[in-house]
Amino acid sequence: MSLDLDARLEKQLAFIAELDKMKGIIRHTPLMDASRRETDAEHSWHIAVMALLLAEHADEPVDAVKVMKMLLIHDVVEIDAGDTFIYDAVGNADKAEREQRAADRLFGLLPDDQAAEMRALWDEFEDRQTADARFAASIDRFQPILNNHLAGGGSWQANKVQPETVLSFNESRIGGASKRLWTRIKEMIHLSIARGDFPAP
C-alpha cells in the first residue's frame, strides 16, 4: 500500500508541475483595475469561488461543489492547446481537436482513477448537457464581462468587439443557466455602452 501510494504521488507531482504553466497563459480579460491581463490560473481561481457564492442563482438546482471542481480544471487543456479568444472564429475552428489531445496527455499523467475523474469533469463541462455544466459555463462567461465592465472596456476595446456580439453570444450561454445573472450582466453591458467602453463600430 505504501509503495503504491509513493508511486501515485510521483504521478500526481508530474501533473501538479504541469499545472504551474497555467500561471503563464495570459487571457484577453483584464484585471478590474486594468493594470494587466489575467492568467488562466487567476481566472480559474476567481470563477471557482464565484460558483460557490452564486450557485443559488442557477435556474435549475446545481451541485455547487461539482461546478467548482469543473471550473478549477476546465482550462487545464490550454497548457497544451493555448487560450483561444472566444470571439475568434478562425482560432475556434480546430480548438476542440487540440483540446482533446491536450486532455489525453495532461489528465493521463495522473493515476488512472484520478485521470478518469478529472476527464469526466472536463468532458461534462465541454458537453454542456447537464445543469451543472451549463451553470459552470455561465460563470466562466460572466466573469470576463464583469472584469471588462469594471476595467472600462478591456478586451472589447483591444479586440474591437461590438456590444451586439457580446449580447447575442452570451444570451444563451449565461441566460440559459441563470436569468438573474443574465439580467444583471445586461445592465452592466448597457452601462458600458452608455459610457463608451466599447470601440466605435
Place this chain on the structure above:
Amino acid sequence: MSLDLDARLEKQLAFIAELDKMKGIIRHTPLMDASRRETDAEHSWHIAVMALLLAEHADEPVDAVKVMKMLLIHDVVEIDAGDTFIYDAVGNADKAEREQRAADRLFGLLPDDQAAEMRALWDEFEDRQTADARFAASIDRFQPILNNHLAGGGSWQANKVQPETVLSFNESRIGGASKRLWTRIKEMIHLSIARGDFPAP
C-alpha cells in the same frame, strides 16, 4: 424571494470585485520556470487542485472538498493585510491582528449566511485544530517548497533563507499532517542543498 436574491447578488458582487485584488498581491514564491513571482490568486488555485489530488496522503482522514474550500479563501485577508513572508519575524508579529480586521471587513461584504460560512472556514484554517485545517496548511507549505525547488532556489536565494530554517519550520507543519509528503519534500530540499539552490550561510 426574487427581490431578496437580487439584494444578495449585489452583496456577492461586491465581494467578488474585492477578490480580483488577489491577482495583484505578489508572493515571494516563484513560478517553476523562475520567470516571475506568483500572485495570491495563482497560489490559491494551485493548492486547491493539489488538495483534491493529494488528500489520500493525509495521515488522518480529511474532507478533501472542505480542505479545497479552505485553501481557495485562506489568503483573501491579504487583500487588506498584505502578504507576510513566512520567515519574517517582524512582519509576523502583528499579522494575526491585521488579518482579523481584514476578515471582518471582507467576509462581512457577503450575505450573512455566506459570510458566516466563509469566516468559519477561515477561522478553522487559522486555528489548525482539525485534521482538515492541518492538512490544508501542509499543502499551503508544500507548494512553495516544490516551486522553489523546481525554480532552482527562488525565495530561498532572494531572502537568504537557510535549509535548516526550511527543514525545522516545516517539519511539524507538513510532517504533522502527512508523513509521506514530508518525506518527499525533504528529498527535494536535500537535492536543492546538494546542487546549490540555497544561499551561502
